[in-house]
Amino acid sequence: VAEKLNYRPSAIATSLRTGKTRSIGLIVEDISNQFFADLARVIEDAARSIDYRVFYCSTGGNDERSEELINSLLQANVDGFIITPTENLEEKIDLLLKLKKPVVLVDRYFPEQVVSHVVMDNYEASNSATKFLISKGCKNIAVVNNTSGMIQMKLREDGYRDALKEEGLYNESLVLHVDYDSSEESKIDNILSFFKRNTDIDAVLFLANYMGLAGLQAFRKMKIRIPEDISVISFDDHDSFKLHTPTITVIAQPIENIAVKSIQMLMSQMTDMDKFTVEKILEKGKLIIRESV
Numbered sequence: 001v002a003e004k005l006n007y008r009p010s011a012i013a014t015s016l017r018t019g020k021t022r023s024i025g026l027i028v029e030d031i032s033n034q035f036f037a038d039l040a041r042v043i044e045d046a047a048r049s050i051d052y053r054v055f056y057c058s059t060g061g062n063d064e065r066s067e068e069l070i071n072s073l074l075q076a077n078v079d080g081f082i083i084t085p086t087e088n089l090e091e092k093i094d095l096l097l098k099l100k101k102p103v104v105l106v107d108r109y110f111p112e113q114v115v116s117h118v119v120m121d122n123y124e125a126s127n128s129a130t131k132f133l134i135s136k137g138c139k140n141i142a143v144v145n146n147t148s149g150m151i152q153m154k155l156r157e158d159g160y161r162d163a164l165k166e167e168g169l170y171n172e173s174l175v176l177h178v179d180y181d182s183s184e185e186s187k188i189d190n191i192l193s194f195f196k197r198n199t200d201i202d203a204v205l206f207l208a209n210y211m212g213l214a215g216l217q218a219f220r221k222m223k224i225r226i227p228e229d230i231s232v233i234s235f236d237d238h239d240s241f242k243l244h245t246p247t248i249t250v251i252a253q254p255i256e257n258i259a260v261k262s263i264q265m266l267m268s269q270m271t272d273m274d275k276f277t278v279e280k281i282l283e284k285g286k287l288i289i290r291e292s293v
Contacts, residue, residue, distance in 0.1 A: 011037060023053050024266065025073035027066065027083045029107075031058045034235045035209060035253060036084070039106065042259035043082060050267065052079075061101060061148070061180055063088040070096070080266045082106060087148055102269030105251075105264045107154040109280075116269070118261045118281040122152045125251045125285035126159030129205060129233050134167055136293055138203035138231055142174040144191060145207045145217060156207045156235065178211065187214040192221060203293070209236035209250075217219060232292040246291030254283045 001007075023049055028036040036058075044054045055078060057069040066086045080102035085093060090110045097115060098105050105117035133141050143160045145153055157175070164170035176194045178187045191214055195201060206212035212234030219226065226232050226246055233249045234241065241248035246262065261281055269276045 008183035020079055022051060023055060023075050023078045025078040025081045026054050027057045027059060027069050029059055029061055029084050031056055034238050038255050039259055042256050046260050046263040054138045059086050061086055067092050079268050082262050082266060087150055100273050102266050104266045106258055106262050108150050111151060114278055117264045117277045118258050120253045120285045121282040122155040124126040126156040129251050129287055130160045133203045133231060139169055140200045140202050142204040144176045144200045144211050146180040147177050148180045153207055160205055174201060184214055188218045192217050192218040203270060204230060204232055206234040208240045209234055213240060225293050248292045249290045250287045250288050252288050257283050
């Protein structure tokens with residue numbers, strides 16, 4: 001009879017009775033970025049396996065947008081949140097914790113905040129990649145970071161700097177910070193100007209894939225050959241890095257481990273919010289060596 005009448009249960013009515021919507025709010029920086037798209041896909045698969053649906057949202061790195069999305073998901077009464085936080089979202093996450101809403105942070109976190117998170121060991125990954133470049137004979141190694149100031153970007157730069165300082169090779173003038181909110185064309189121009197000023201650079205570490213992609217375009221304009229003129233490593237794998245000639249060496253995040261553990265940690269909270277313990281998990285990245293070094 002239900003089928004004949006095209007009856008569908010009301011999720012809103014069910015949630016009023018059970019207090020649960022069997023839904024999760026997933027807030028990431030940019031769903032068009034391959035890292036976040038891959039992360040979302042694995043989270044959705046893991047959530048589906050336990051009969052949960054996922055609402056996707058992208059912040060674009062904007063704090064106000066992030067707060068609006070959290071408010072919207074609160075109104076939708078999602079059972080839990082998996083969040084890639086923006087720079088000034090700490091207070092809003094504190095509010096979720098006060099409301100006793102299950103929350104797990106991924107990719108980044110706030111050092112002083114007592115909240116569960118699962119992230120890559122960014123310091124170790126960057127430190128190891130820089131040491132790999134040094135072992136290949138590179139001495140003037142540049143780094144391209146953004147201006148966000150988020151903990152994961154700071155740790156990546158720290159790992160790079162410390163590896164070079166150990167060998168007495170650190171040169172502050174080979175550090176470039178590009179404006180996170182600038183256009184791709186502006187990022188390309190900034191990178192191009194930086195490498196024109198520093199012609200002795202023999203290797204570069206890009207601390208995010210979108211900066212790596214901008215860098216490759218800048219090198220093409222300058223007719224810089226990879227790896228003959230410069231060795232290249234970028235954080236976060238991307239299909240373009242595999243298709244580029246030569247293929248680009250990357251530090252790949254353990255996306256599947258991060259996604260599955262974030263769901264497991266969230267389920268622990270959703271099952272018994274009063275008894276769960278805060279978990280802080282570091283996953284090791286993987287240096288995938290290709291032709292660009």
